[in-house]
Amino acid sequence: MKKPYYEDEFGMLFSGDTKEVLDSLPASLVRMSITSPPYWAQRDYKNSGQLGQEQSFKEFVIKLAMYFDSVERVLQNDGTLWVNLDDTFYGSNKGAGGKSNKQLSNKGSHYTIDKGNKGSILENARTFQTLQELKRKSMCLIPERFAIEMIDNHGWVLRNDIVWHKPNAMTESAKDRFSLDYESLFMFSKQPNYFFNQQLEPAKEESIRRAKNGWNGRTIEEGSHKGMSKWMGSQKAIDSVTKGRNKRSVWSINTQPIRGLNHFAKFPETLITTPILAGSNEGDIVLDPFFGSGTTAIVCEKLKRRWIGVELSQQYCDEALNRIFQERTKQA
Numbered sequence: 001m002k003k004p005y006y007e008d009e010f011g012m013l014f015s016g017d018t019k020e021v022l023d024s025l026p027a028s029l030v031r032m033s034i035t036s037p038p039y040w041a042q043r044d045y046k047n048s049g050q051l052g053q054e055q056s057f058k059e060f061v062i063k064l065a066m067y068f069d070s071v072e073r074v075l076q077n078d079g080t081l082w083v084n085l086d087d088t089f090y091g092s093n094k095g096a097g098g099k100s101n102k103q104l105s106n107k108g109s110h111y112t113i114d115k116g117n118k119g120s121i122l123e124n125a126r127t128f129q130t131l132q133e134l135k136r137k138s139m140c141l142i143p144e145r146f147a148i149e150m151i152d153n154h155g156w157v158l159r160n161d162i163v164w165h166k167p168n169a170m171t172e173s174a175k176d177r178f179s180l181d182y183e184s185l186f187m188f189s190k191q192p193n194y195f196f197n198q199q200l201e202p203a204k205e206e207s208i209r210r211a212k213n214g215w216n217g218r219t220i221e222e223g224s225h226k227g228m229s230k231w232m233g234s235q236k237a238i239d240s241v242t243k244g245r246n247k248r249s250v251w252s253i254n255t256q257p258i259r260g261l262n263h264f265a266k267f268p269e270t271l272i273t274t275p276i277l278a279g280s281n282e283g284d285i286v287l288d289p290f291f292g293s294g295t296t297a298i299v300c301e302k303l304k305r306r307w308i309g310v311e312l313s314q315q316y317c318d319e320a321l322n323r324i325f326q327e328r329t330k331q332a
């Protein structure tokens with residue numbers, strides 16, 4: 001087993017390449033995994049070996065799914081894997097690469113080229129012209145291609161494609177399409193049957209009213225709603241709606257500002273709270289294989305889960321640890 005960069009009773013952080021680190025850990029170690037891997041050709045974290053800088057998005061999708069084979073091995077058989085991924089517009093001449101306000105705030109930028117950036121993303125951009133995998137400006141559909149690769153060729157079961165709707169997403173400069181204000185959060189399991197704590201949300205006012213007062217006073221004798229009139233108004237119906245309904249799969253959550261951090265793609269804590277509650281119990285271990293600024297650890301500690309993180313950049317490891325320690329002081 002590789003030596004952790006940091007370890008205590010709450011968690012363990014490894015500094016290095018995710019695949020190399022995970023392949024050195026014992027199998028079936030974690031209950032669930034949640035992460036946001038680098039998006040393709042959007043941000044340069046300036047570390048050799050980083051994912052997301054491949055010349056072709058097809059190569060990126062294949063490589064990313066292979067990284068998740070290593071996650072699969074350390075995940076318990078009844079475990080779930082949650083992956084937040086965003087798309088890129090092919091070869092557009094604007095947007096990502098430098099630290100624009102959009103990236104710093106994680107409010108969304110989906111382009112492949114920054115004319116002013118002399119880094120590897122610009123190199124990628126040049127290659128795009130040669131590869132011409134798609135026509136310029138087309139969405140690449142990377143999240144969808146990744147999900148298909150995972151279920152077709154890597155044995156995962158895809159159970160949800162959750163839409164993370166960002167109400168505070170910035171308006172984009174494009175005037176020939178609609179502004180994007182969502183990202184995908186996929187929930188995969190290893191097996192058809194898996195560990196899941198059902199999550200509830202408040203039922204609609206109208207459902208509560210119906211349960212209490214009956215179906216508009218009408219009786220329903222025929223069709224698929226037959227029997228509903230008896231159910232509505234019963235104590236069982238009232239108990240069932242007041243408890244709440246099964247949580248839906250479009251989640252409206254604002255992006256969170258990042259104060260004093262170099263890292264520029266932080267998860268909002270609320271986005272990962274529900275998955276962690278659904279996919280684990282108190283005391284379980286949760287893995288984030290692309291740890292970034294350590295949001296997963298912070299939420300895990302609030303929810304009394306243990307955590308394992310892997311992060312390529314030592315600078316981000318240090319920043320994440322500082323953030324975790326500061327949060328512990330706040331909570332104490």
Ligand SMILES: C[S@@+](CC[C@H](N)C(=O)[O-])C[C@H]1O[C@@H](n2cnc3c(N)ncnc32)[C@H](O)[C@@H]1O
Pocket residue numbers: 016017018019035036037038039045047049050051263265266267289290291292293294295296310311312313316
């Ligand atoms: C989108 S960020 C994760 C953000 C994180 N969810 C948060 O809340 O801060 C992706 C991270 O993956 C890291 N990364 C890229 N390639 C990696 C690799 N091969 N092994 C480990 N980490 C890698 C990057 O340094 C970056 O910090």
